[in-house]
Amino acid sequence: xxxxxxxxxxxxxxxxxxxxxxxxxxxxxxxxxxxxxxxxxxxxxxxxxxxxxxxxxxxxxxxxxxxxxxxxxxxxxxxxxxxxxxxxxxxxxxxxxxxxxxxxxxxxxxxxxxxxxxxxxxxxxxxxxxxxxxxxxxxxxxxxxxxxxxxxxxxxxxxxxxxxxxxxxxxxxxxxxxxxxxxxxxxxxxxxxxxxxxxxxxxxxxxxxxxxxxxxxxxxxxxxxxxxxxxxxxxxxxxxxxxxxxxx
Numbered sequence: 001x002x003x004x005x006x007x008x009x010x011x012x013x014x015x016x017x018x019x020x021x022x023x024x025x026x027x028x029x030x031x032x033x034x035x036x037x038x039x040x041x042x043x044x045x046x047x048x049x050x051x052x053x054x055x056x057x058x059x060x061x062x063x064x065x066x067x068x069x070x071x072x073x074x075x076x077x078x079x080x081x082x083x084x085x086x087x088x089x090x091x092x093x094x095x096x097x098x099x100x101x102x103x104x105x106x107x108x109x110x111x112x113x114x115x116x117x118x119x120x121x122x123x124x125x126x127x128x129x130x131x132x133x134x135x136x137x138x139x140x141x142x143x144x145x146x147x148x149x150x151x152x153x154x155x156x157x158x159x160x161x162x163x164x165x166x167x168x169x170x171x172x173x174x175x176x177x178x179x180x181x182x183x184x185x186x187x188x189x190x191x192x193x194x195x196x197x198x199x200x201x202x203x204x205x206x207x208x209x210x211x212x213x214x215x216x217x218x219x220x221x222x223x224x225x226x227x228x229x230x231x232x233x234x235x236x237x238x239x240x241x242x243x244x245x246x247x248x
Contacts, residue, residue: 064091
């Protein structure tokens with residue numbers, strides 16, 4: 001009997017030793033259990049803020065990134081902020097284009113992408129109920145790399161906004177011809193305006209597309225940072241508001 005008691009005691013000691021040697025687990029703020037040796041991946045919440053880890057490394061400084069089915073921007077310190085699909089796709093495209101040394105140079109790269117990488121397509125559908133034109137047409141352009149003047153303008157508009165510019169997507173008209181009596185024939189058009197130093201400048205990706213791709217006129221004005229009033233002999237459109245009022 002005494003021998004049996006000694007064996008039981010030794011067995012109990014062995015069990016206690018094995019429990020003490022077992023690895024410990026901690027509960028992360030995300031609400032999931034993980035061992036100290038597990039590589040961090042995905043969104044992790046710390047002190048009320050979201051951070052994104054990929055292969056164990058904190059991702060920082062992203063104008064746009066898709067995580068799961070949602071889009072985010074990430075600060076230089078790694079804080080993630082959820083953004084709209086339109087803004088997210090614009091940020092992702094800017095990252096693909098590659099940021100330049102200054103915002104102004106990055107803006108020019110964005111304009112070039114909109115005027116050279118989007119193939120012309122006349123039928124682009126229309127926004128659904130509650131969706132803005134800027135959101136719908138920019139998403140269409142980023143997704144399909146095709147579109148008309150509105151798509152080209154909307155994609156540039158979204159990228160300019162992501163870069164911090166006070167951009168506006170403008171819908172109006174341009175001169176497409178003249179009647180026999182000399183009156184103008186107007187066609188619907190879309191472009192972007194950005195104010196700088198008190199002046200309003202026009203950014204028209206479709207104009208650049210037409211001049212360089214359709215007319216093969218590499219000497220024409222680029223369509224980048226123009227004014228409404230024609231200056232010198234530089235080629236550009238004559239713009240009219242949505243109410244068909246000459247803009248100058």
